[in-house]
Amino acid sequence: MKRLEIAVEQINEAKPDFVALCGDMVHNANEQSFADFKKIQAGLEVPCYCVPGNHDIKKVPTRESLAFYRKHFGEDYYAFEHKGYFFAFINTQFWKSPTPGESAKHDAWFEDQLTQASSKGLPVFVVGHYPLYVKDIGEEEKNPNLPVAKRKEVLDLYRKYGVVAMLGGHTHHLVQNEVEGIQLFNAETTSKNFDKRPFGFRLWHVDPEEGFQNEFVALDDLV
Numbered sequence: 001m002k003r004l005e006i007a008v009e010q011i012n013e014a015k016p017d018f019v020a021l022c023g024d025m026v027h028n029a030n031e032q033s034f035a036d037f038k039k040i041q042a043g044l045e046v047p048c049y050c051v052p053g054n055h056d057i058k059k060v061p062t063r064e065s066l067a068f069y070r071k072h073f074g075e076d077y078y079a080f081e082h083k084g085y086f087f088a089f090i091n092t093q094f095w096k097s098p099t100p101g102e103s104a105k106h107d108a109w110f111e112d113q114l115t116q117a118s119s120k121g122l123p124v125f126v127v128g129h130y131p132l133y134v135k136d137i138g139e140e141e142k143n144p145n146l147p148v149a150k151r152k153e154v155l156d157l158y159r160k161y162g163v164v165a166m167l168g169g170h171t172h173h174l175v176q177n178e179v180e181g182i183q184l185f186n187a188e189t190t191s192k193n194f195d196k197r198p199f200g201f202r203l204w205h206v207d208p209e210e211g212f213q214n215e216f217v218a219l220d221d222l223v
Helices: 002-014 031-041 063-073 103-119 148-161
Strands: 019-021 048-050 078-082 085-089 124-127 163-168 175-179 182-186 200-207 211-218
Touching (some): 002 031, 002 200, 048 085, 078 103, 103 148, 124 148, 148 163, 148 182
Parallel strands (some): 019 048, 124 163
Antiparallel strands (some): 078 085, 175 182, 200 211
16 A cells, blocks of 8 residues: 555656556455555546456456446446547456456447547557466466457457557566557556566556657655
8 A cells, every 4th residue: 555655646746647557456355445545546636547457356257246346436448538549448357257248248339439449540548457468479378368269359359440559457567568569568566566576657658649658667765
């Protein structure tokens, strides 16, 4: 919690347009943990957009876990336009663990949003939790990645509709991949980094004319 408080202070100093939080806001989802997170989140002076991770709605989402998340955070997938880009915030748990009554609805919504962005000529950032893959597009499905067939299906959509980057969490180590110009990026955390990287966050600089890049910002004054 102290590291998250420090991150909030440094984000406020940086004054980004908004914050994208790629899931796993808490380790164990309950009233107290969500309240603790939201108390610190409230200190942000810019909008903060969250997507659920496996710790927030369970690895295999249930009606109850989804209702609990939605009660505290609102929609678990949504999209908006901002300064010449389109941002789609998705629920990758529906890709990792197909959920009756939810996954198909989510996927239809997602392709519809991509279609709208493409019709306007807007490049797309996708924000989720799970990476498509860690090292190789054909790697075996394990805990850190998505099913092989699903990741190929999703990449086909990305190619078709002009997705330029997918940002995620989950791995607790830095993952950078690129497929035909599409950046696939899972970055550092403020909780635990398995690759011993410093705690911190990524600051993305995005411009329709100049493209985009990012820089790592380490947390200051850790105690």
